[in-house]
Amino acid sequence: MANDRTKIRHAGRSGTASAKPPAFLNNLRGVADWKQAEQWLASRTIEDIECITPDLAGVPRGKMMPSKKFTSETSLALPSALFRKTISGEYPEETGDFRYDPHDGDLKLMPDLSTLSVVPWESDPTAQVICDLVGADGKDIAYTPRNVLKRVVAAYAKKGWKPVVAPELEFYLVARNTDPDYPLQPPTGRSGRPISGGQAYSIAGVNEFDELIDDIYHFCEAQGLEIDTLIHEEGPSQLEINLRHGDPIELADQVFLMKRSIREAALKHDMYATFMAKPMQDEAGNALHIHQSVVDIKTGRNIFTSADGSETELFRAFVGGMQHFVPKALVMMAPYVNSYRRLAPEMACPVNTAWGYDNRTTAFRIPTSGPDARRVENRLPSSDSNPYLAIAASLACGYLGMVHGLVPTSPTAETANEGVIDLPRGLLEAVALLEAERAFDDVLGREFTATFSGVKRGEFETFMRVISPWEREFLLLNV
Known part of the structure; x- marks a missing residue:
């Protein structure tokens, strides 16, 4: 009996130790x-x-x-x-x-x-x-942002397609500012001096905020958010985070959580992180560039590329859809009065519907890549946009181009962000274009476009109640 008890006891220990x-x-x-x-x-x-x-x-x-x-x-x-x-x-x-x-x-x-x-x-x-x-x-509920994006992805799925996106998120670090009447200022870095502009891709510029950036990485890693790269952008203390490509809903979730994480990391270091489209006068704005490709659900093949590696008709039609429909959906990618301050000539931002190969002055850039990675970068959305709605709008425009077989203009190799602006110049104009385009009814949903447009009109009326410093400076004693 004692031997039997020993065997049972050993078996219990062995089972517990082996359990993972x-x-x-x-x-x-x-x-x-x-x-x-x-x-x-x-x-x-x-x-x-x-x-x-x-x-x-x-x-x-x-x-x-x-x-x-x-x-x-x-x-x-x-x-x-x-x-x-x-x-x-x-x-x-x-x-x-x-x-x-x-x-x-x-x-x-x-x-x-x-x-x-x-x-x-x-x-x-x-x-x-x-x-x-x-x-x-x-x-x-059709008018909630995550469901709007799900609706667009479902429209692709009905055609046997799966969209793939990779967002690039820009933001500024700024000194604490508790009085909205005062302009924003760059924060002080580890050198003890405020960061100046013109620091694009500067490693020293990134190193000014080493501890804060470490916290951003740690916060994101703990949440399973995948940062691909981080760089210093053109503006003073302006940073950009690139995310790895993947499912649109999952990537929108990541941008949604990442914006929150970046703000929290900045507050921990006694500064603000802002995703305003144009936080500082005369400085570059904050963009949310969206790289887009589409794969066949059954084969996993990039439908923008033929078997011989050349561009497909669907690729051209996707670009045509972006050119035709993005100005009408721009309010989903540039949702505030401030957003249109970014969309100005000669500010490293597109102001057109042109497209081109590796041409950053166009709205729709085709990055240099192998045939399997052929994609379209939409450079118009700003970081102040809701990532679910910006991605939904961009994909919806490309989708409509493909289903309607739209033909794009010829690609441009010229500088395209100077001179005439081919986009809505203000919030109300952009709202009117969204409401008038009935092709969005099926892919985005009429209930959503009506709700979103009504809210944007309300925000414009709120803005119009505010008297700006420009008005006090130039109108107060001159008119």
Whole structure:
């Protein structure tokens, strides 16, 4: 009997020692189901979880709760009016096709567990998860940003296509500024001096903010966000982060979380990070360049490239769609009054619908690459745009070009960002173009374009109530 007990005891020890923790517990980002979520949270002793979703501006909205309540699959909801609010927190008047839900009913938050990750800057163990929104009937809410992008990706899938994107995100580091009447100033780097402009690709410029950049990397790594490269851009203390190419929804999620992470890292070092399109007068603006290609779902082949390595008709049609439709969807890529200050001649920014090979002065650049990596870079979106909506708009324009067989102009090898501006020059003009283009109804959804346009008109009216320094300087005593 004693020998039997010994055998049983040894067997128990052996079984315990050989058991390995499930692989998903090592995931930095995402789990498969609620059971895995519960174990993932417990293994990290997570106390709280933030259930967040991007509003029309890309601002995280949502609710925080204890992790135990989250894993009980508690129903969460937000009022529908949140997606009709301006960036200044106001609710605009109903205009055009823009209407409020008369009941301001609830929209249910549906956590996407593939986005579960830690919140690395919080002092208490905290996690976050991005949520989609559905109505009481369980159907997707068509005018919410993540669902708009999903709709565009689904349109591609119906044709047997899968879009691939790689965003490039620019931002400025600026000294703390608590009074909006004062212009922004570059921060002081490790040298003790403010950074000047003209530092494009300067390693010394990047090294000025070594500790802050280390925190950006650490925050992103902890969340499973993949930074490809980081450079110093043209403006003073202006940086650019390039992300690896991949699925549009996943990349939009990464930009959404990365903007939040960069802001938190900057605050930790007593400065601000801003994604305003034009934060400093006479300096370069902040862009959100989007590299785009399309693959065949069945074969994985880049549909922009023929078997012999040459360009396909679909590639040309995609470019034609960008040229024809992007000006009409520009408000989704340049969503504020300030956005149009960036779209000015001779400021390292395109002001046209031209395209060309490795030509950075065009709106649509074809980077030098091998045939399998043939892609179109949209250089018009600004960093102030909601990444879900900027990517959705850009892909929708290329999609419409392909399904309608649009023919592009000839590529240009000339400098194209000087002289005449071929784009809307202001917010209201851009809004009118979006509303008038009915080709967007199917791919973006009429409910979305009406809602977005109404909010943008409201923001313009808010802006018009503000008297600017230019008006005080030139009109006060001269008119």
